[in-house]
Amino acid sequence: MALPALFSTFIVTAPPRTSLSLARNPSNTCALKPVQCIMTNPKTNDPDQGTPSRRNANYAPSFWDYSFVKSLSSDYAEEKYVKQVDELKDDVKSLIHAETEVLDKLELLDSVQRLGLKYQFQKDIMQAVDVIHNNNNNSADAWLSDDLYLTALKFRILREHGHTVSQDVFQRFIDDTAGKFKANLCGDVKGLLSLYEASFFGFKGEDIIDEAKAFSRTHLKNALKGEISPDMARKVNHALDMPVHWKLPRVEARWYISNYEQDDNMNQNLLKLAKLDYNIIQSVYQKEVSKLASWWMDMGLDKMAFARDRLVEHYFWCNGMVPDPEYSAYRDMGTKLICLITTIDDVYDIYGSLEELELFTDYVERWDIAEIDKLPMNIKTVLLAMFNTTNEIGYWTMRERNFNIIPYLRKQWVYLCKAILKEAKWYHSGYKPTTEEYFENAPVSIGAPLALFCAYFLTAEQITVEALDYIDKLPSIMWCPSLIVRLTNDLGTSSDEMERGDNLKGVQCYMNDTGATEEVARKYVDQLVHETWKTLNKDLLGSYPFSEPFISANANLARTTQTFYQYGDGHGIPQHWTKDHLKSLLVEPFTLSQ
Template structure:
């Protein structure tokens, strides 16, 4: 079947549209593998000389971080020390946001700048109020014929939950239904259109056309070298990754530097952004320093078969919930990610099938009385899982008056069963279809357990209704999980196949269709774009959970995009990840005197 003909079929069968409930139920019941003939005995080879087990090893590089250095991180930029300066600057910026103006474009640009400078956590309600005023004043007569203004307004309104029609872009099309050719001369407008196009929903043909048109024109403008250097930098930054997919703190780091080079900047806004960035950086330093001590004390950093990535795992939690007020999630969430990555490596690389079935059974029963049947490394990991879960449960009972352990243990079971299914595929030589792989892969991505933690660590009040809702893996969680799964596969599948892992999404599609690897990668990338469209729509719906959880779903997807953008940023950290983490944690801005 041709690539383009199969596309619509897989999007119906593999992504959560109208069928999301059936896909969801399949994930949670872990149906029998059907054609898979599972091997029930260990595949671990035995050294004939000394009888020791010979195990596979991914040969992951060691951590890039000296944990003694990480434990020593400290900064003078505390909120208490700069409280007076912060209050003064915050008051000035708040006045800017609420100032009356006859120029709605200037107000939109100001709000966009506040957000891109990383200040939305300081002015979230103020920005929402200002956006609401703009939305209420929109009329047919007020719609602009300027592409830059129209696209900026569309993006900002959709970002804040307003349903704006794609028809606002019809005025920029010619009689043949195509975007007008002369728009390619308007680089500023094209860049605005490009960023807006990533807020599209499924079925919005005009938005799809806008994305293709603006991308092609912007690439051509850069290649021809006919635009100014500062605009070229902005275009390349956007083409590298659209704003909607970027992490708030990562974008703030880049945008503060870019904004400082602009003409007619607001110095108070810039100074506030720099000071705020430094203060939040100091908060993050204290958090990761404490976690480094925990990590070394557990001894889990000595598991040579697994990825030792404490700082990267902290950054993953930070990307998911960056607000300084949610340090409890980043603390416990990082610990959970450290464990789940080791467990992932147990199932993918280290454990025999017999050992993995025992491990899964103990987790499923939440019972470790027969733990001595496991080798030492598996016992250590299992005990670490139980101990950490109980510690989190104790905290939750004390702070939230809720026993989270029965729900938490169930999430561990879902994940381990998904890991086990993939291990059985590997040991039996079974090649799953892309649909089978994706249905299991949403859970084996481990995103659901991270999002589960994000809920109960950020909720003001934990409710059974919300936990039952999360347990069903609703579309908003499915999409976030799938973006992680697919971007992970695009960034790591070659390395993982080389060491003997089971097939990934790219190879499943190749087996399904006979397509080349290049065609298959292009197709899987298109699934990422389609899943974002569904997630965009999901972010506008109502849920029995709070705003932090809703935002965490999109942020987890953004974190995945960041880690796997140029390869395996977690298993084999690339230089761009190392540089990103260095600037994120270690490099404050020089403040203007």
């Protein structure tokens, strides 16, 4: 990752991968129990505790009682509710295809998506958006409206759905003399809010969009100090907390459904469908996480005293990346892999000696466990869990997709282990990496590329060598969300990790390189998040040898990590917002009116 002039410009480029030969080695009861998910049972003793110089991060135990997780169930899985959904869908489809004013159509499409129903009406929404786009192209006056709200909403919806829209559509709102947005827009809170949300779909080099973001943010904050309606204040605070483009679809659906009831344009059938659909999908998720809880306990990895026990949080990662109900296989096997990624990360970062970590990496690279007894019990258990789970996933892929994925998956494990080993060597030698060195390695060491790789082959209807070779090069569409995972993780966790003596993170590397204060360094890393999103926005419009849901999974990975680390470390030390999101997702259904 070449980063010339790193501290004054933002360049996001994936480093080349090291070539590795594939041939080297062939009833709604859940609503009644939300308080039961507190865990009080301590972990068992560490069998390797007597080994000299073992470190322990003293991670908090799991928030979840796995007996409770295994018991999750809901009567919304019953067929009668599915039939109700089918009936309501016909009504919503008619609304989507009805001839209405463009503003009414855009607001409807926006609501359908934010209510969590996009997957139900994917083709209908695309057809409606295409009609709006084609009408714009056929009309010279399509973008001449003086309505900032309408212009920004249309810009956002069209870009979100892959249409190229020039930033110049906002030129009419710019004061030609000052080169800034016109002062009379400051009082248009609804328009400012729409402009703010649209600004997060910007590309690199779009100065008008950058100005739109700064202008709208400043005046929305000012508006909160003045006299605006409680409803508008709630919407502004929600957007300033995190823009809709960065929010997880299921998290946004929970909030939007609750607030849609108070909307002046609320459609009763659409609201009923959204609540019913949310509850039905929740019942699907409950079955998935219940099954995973049994797997996790059977594996015994929840008893590793040095490692993070975060099964349900890891399920949230996979759910965030690919939430549509038909991709249950990915959420099942992807969660298992992310559990292993985190446990292996704790082996390298905290628990293992450098000699043990080099052995571990060597066994993974050779894909050979013949000499595994050289490792202590805990590390040996983790390595065997990795091998067994990889083989289990390989068997599923061979059976369901007629493709042997194990050689490719093995390569991804090697990439990960080598990247974490590099950081372990830095730690054990006392070496302080430069910012450039750190960001060449850290997006891989955090496990994001491996998680994305799994999102491809576990969701693709047909796995192709062309796509696998393309993914192996870690293209920008994958590198950007991987970098965002690392950047947001560093912002949320670096202070705690430095206190316990871990490797330097991005914030500290920047401080060492430049002499900047921590506040300045954190602002730099935060700005890099914004710049990386601009690159990713452009990437999402590209042409690739793969399709949905993998393309969206890349952006959703970035959204998931920003949800976890928005206010701090919501993963290693699950905080109230993580718990609230998971309760909403898995435990607490909407109440339906009779």
